[in-house]
Amino acid sequence: MGQITLEEVAKRFGEVEVIPPLDLTIEDGEFVVFVGPSGCGKSTLLRLIAGLEDVSGGRILIDGTDATDASPAKRGLAMVFQSYALYPHMSVRKNIAFPMRMAGLSKDEQDRRIEAAAKALNLTNYLDRRPGQLSGGQRQRVAIGRAIVREPSAFLFDEPLSNLDAALRVGMRLEISELHNRLKTTMIYVTHDQVEAMTMADKIVVLQAGRIEQVGSPLDLYLRPRNVFVAGFIGSPRMNLFSGPTAAEYGAETIGVRPEHIAISAEGGKWKGRIGVSEHLGSDSFFYVEETGLTETITVRSDGELGFRHGDTVWLTPNEERIHRFDKTGDRIA
Amino acid sequence: MATRQTASLARLMRAPAIILLLIWMVIPLGMTLYYSFLNYNLLNPSVTSWAGWFNYQYFYTDPAFLESIWNTIVLVLGVLLITVCGGIGIAMLIDKPIFGQGIVRILVISPFFVMPPVAALIWKNMIMHPSYGVFADIAKFFGASPVDWFAQFPLLSIIIIVAWQWLPFATLILLTALQSLDGEQMEAAEMDGAPAISRFIHLVLPHMARAITVVILIQTIFLLGIYAEILVTTNGGPGFASTNLTFLIYRAARLNFDIGGAAAGGIIAVILANIVAIFLMRAVGRNLD
Numbered sequence: 001m002g003q004i005t006l007e008e009v010a011k012r013f014g015e016v017e018v019i020p021p022l023d024l025t026i027e028d029g030e031f032v033v034f035v036g037p038s039g040c041g042k043s044t045l046l047r048l049i050a051g052l053e054d055v056s057g058g059r060i061l062i063d064g065t066d067a068t069d070a071s072p073a074k075r076g077l078a079m080v081f082q083s084y085a086l087y088p089h090m091s092v093r094k095n096i097a098f099p100m101r102m103a104g105l106s107k108d109e110q111d112r113r114i115e116a117a118a119k120a121l122n123l124t125n126y127l128d129r130r131p132g133q134l135s136g137g138q139r140q141r142v143a144i145g146r147a148i149v150r151e152p153s154a155f156l157f158d159e160p161l162s163n164l165d166a167a168l169r170v171g172m173r174l175e176i177s178e179l180h181n182r183l184k185t186t187m188i189y190v191t192h193d194q195v196e197a198m199t200m201a202d203k204i205v206v207l208q209a210g211r212i213e214q215v216g217s218p219l220d221l222y223l224r225p226r227n228v229f230v231a232g233f234i235g236s237p238r239m240n241l242f243s244g245p246t247a248a249e250y251g252a253e254t255i256g257v258r259p260e261h262i263a264i265s266a267e268g269g270k271w272k273g274r275i276g277v278s279e280h281l282g283s284d285s286f287f288y289v290e291e292t293g294l295t296e297t298i299t300v301r302s303d304g305e306l307g308f309r310h311g312d313t314v315w316l317t318p319n320e321e322r323i324h325r326f327d328k329t330g331d332r333i334a
Numbered sequence: 335m336a337t338r339q340t341a342s343l344a345r346l347m348r349a350p351a352i353i354l355l356l357i358w359m360v361i362p363l364g365m366t367l368y369y370s371f372l373n374y375n376l377l378n379p380s381v382t383s384w385a386g387w388f389n390y391q392y393f394y395t396d397p398a399f400l401e402s403i404w405n406t407i408v409l410v411l412g413v414l415l416i417t418v419c420g421g422i423g424i425a426m427l428i429d430k431p432i433f434g435q436g437i438v439r440i441l442v443i444s445p446f447f448v449m450p451p452v453a454a455l456i457w458k459n460m461i462m463h464p465s466y467g468v469f470a471d472i473a474k475f476f477g478a479s480p481v482d483w484f485a486q487f488p489l490l491s492i493i494i495i496v497a498w499q500w501l502p503f504a505t506l507i508l509l510t511a512l513q514s515l516d517g518e519q520m521e522a523a524e525m526d527g528a529p530a531i532s533r534f535i536h537l538v539l540p541h542m543a544r545a546i547t548v549v550i551l552i553q554t555i556f557l558l559g560i561y562a563e564i565l566v567t568t569n570g571g572p573g574f575a576s577t578n579l580t581f582l583i584y585r586a587a588r589l590n591f592d593i594g595g596a597a598a599g600g601i602i603a604v605i606l607a608n609i610v611a612i613f614l615m616r617a618v619g620r621n622l623d
């Protein structure tokens with residue numbers, strides 16, 4: 001079990017309101033990702049759920065019971081920190097055993113769970129090493145192992161992969177997703193990485209300045225962003241946003257078109273421009289088109305075979321059905 | 335050192351300092367060694383003669399010798415115990431954010447800046463004195479008869495005074511160690527269900543092990559040579575109850591004017607100190623790699 005409900009939860013540090021009152025429900029077994037720009041309160045929200053910070057208002061319910069004033073240990077949640085927070089003077093085995101030792105589990109049970117976790121996380125050969133003798137990825141796995149053996153009702157991850165290199169990050173991302181498929185335990189995952197959010201989440205929570213901008217499945221957010229902020233934040237490269245006469249033409253204050261929904265051609269189209277930078281990745285090509293007279297640059301994504309170069313004159317045509325329209329306050333016009 | 339040239343250059347540059355240090359050390363040691371084999375008394379300084387091992391035998395068979403060694407051990411261990419335990423406690427207290435933190439920290443450190451004889455005199459005349467000391471006042475307030483500290487518990491009194499002086503040093507070193515403890519580790523342990531006492535035993539203590547080792551090593555070196563505090567308070571008495579090895583040597587040299595005997599005692603003290611140092615390095619030096 002691991003259903004977590006936040007009711008009107010707020011957090012102030014002195015005079016500064018970091019998180020205005022917000023409501024959020026996380027269902028049992030869900031993989032929820034918190035995303036948002038740096039300093040928007042993702043870590044703070046996670047620490048409130050963990051019990052490492054006291055709430056300034058509101059209630060936190062775990063499986064229906066009020067846990068607002070419960071100590072971190074009593075909440076039955078496990079956390080994986082960005083810095084891993086392993087105990088440096090203990091071997092990997094002792095690190096993983098620590099929460100079970102504190103819970104007073106029998107030695108046999110401890111050994112059984114350590115073996116299982118070590119096997120699942122490929123740590124069997126490193127059990128007698130100290131954390132200082134492991135690579136970053138291995139340390140991360142030890143931290144996850146330490147969380148698993150407690151059999152918590154939910155896992156909390158705070159940017160667990162941000163200290164790893166790109167290749168390792170992809171590998172660990174898959175491992176964590178697999179872990180979730182296998183354990184079916186609730187997971188809350190904080191990241192500012194688009195790709196992690198889109199690929200791992202059942203549900204994404206987009207935060208800005210402590211407020212929830214939108215909650216929904218990755219595809220939901222991609223197809224129907226509720227406002228300009230979410231539209232600009234989700235998707236990579238970013239959505240092209242237009243205002244002024246271009247938007248007025250569609251009866252909106254702002255319109256947005258994703259780079260993959262703009263056709264590019266040398267012959268003709270709706271908007272004329274000149275290629276600034278072109279990036280050829282093989283699978284895709286990205287073109288940054290300038291001098292359109294609409295906005296600074298328009299990003300276009302097309303298939304990898306197109307060979308436009310810097311300085312070429314091109315024509316752009318947006319896919320009319322894929323245009324997102326927003327009103328004066330930035331909200332989506334349905 | 336990266337290359338062989340830089341290594342030999344470095345050795346060359348270090349040489350003057352090391353040679354100077356060696357001279358500084360070897361000449362007094364050599365002279366002490368020489369005197370320890372002479373019959374040399376300041377009451378009759380013009381008559382000196384070769385004494386062989388007599389000075390050593392005399393010093394060693396002195397009944398005060400064993401007592402002074404025992405006193406030295408009790409003094410060192412007692413002060414270490416108080417300063418390390420107290421230091422950990424105070425460091426943990428002043429590590430927490432409190433009102434007036436800066437002032438509190440300076441106050442805690444300040445005993446270290448008081449010179450040993452001055453500190454000892456303050457303790458003797460203002461705190462432990464049986465008629466005008468603070469302790470006596472407290473005892474009288476509760477209707478008990480005041481304790482004459484230096485007569486009844488001479489060694490304990492000196493341990494208290496010396497511990498008071500060294501507590502700031504221990505606190506300071508242990509506080510810096512404590513401040514370098516990773517906050518996320520403590521939070522992780524909290525989430526792992528470790529109560530405060532387990533966090534202290536499993537995280538804080540191992541983290542401070544190295545600092546505690548440093549405190550023990552440095553303090554032991556200085557505590558073996560405690561002298562001024564004894565001189566201005568008990569003068570080694572009553573009898574030899576508060577005489578440590580250093581003070582016994584002082585007694586031989588300055589009260590009996592026996593330079594030969596004192597030199598022999600000095601050599602014995604050097605040997606004993608080295609034995610202690612070797613044991614210490616073996617026992618706790620492992621933490622320092």
Ligand SMILES: Nc1ncnc2c1ncn2[C@@H]1O[C@H](COP(=O)(O)OP(=O)(O)OP(=O)(O)O)[C@@H](O)[C@H]1O
Nearest residue numbers: 013016018036037038039040041042043044045192
């Ligand atoms: N202990 C604190 N005291 C005062 N302000 C704090 C404290 N902790 C965090 N804040 C403020 O709260 C805001 C949110 O911080 P938080 O760490 O939750 O951001 P974040 O979304 O995790 O950012 P990042 O992606 O950079 O990790 C920040 O503006 C930060 O300055």
Ligand SMILES: [Mg+2]
Nearest residue numbers: 042043044159
């Ligand atoms: Mg953060």
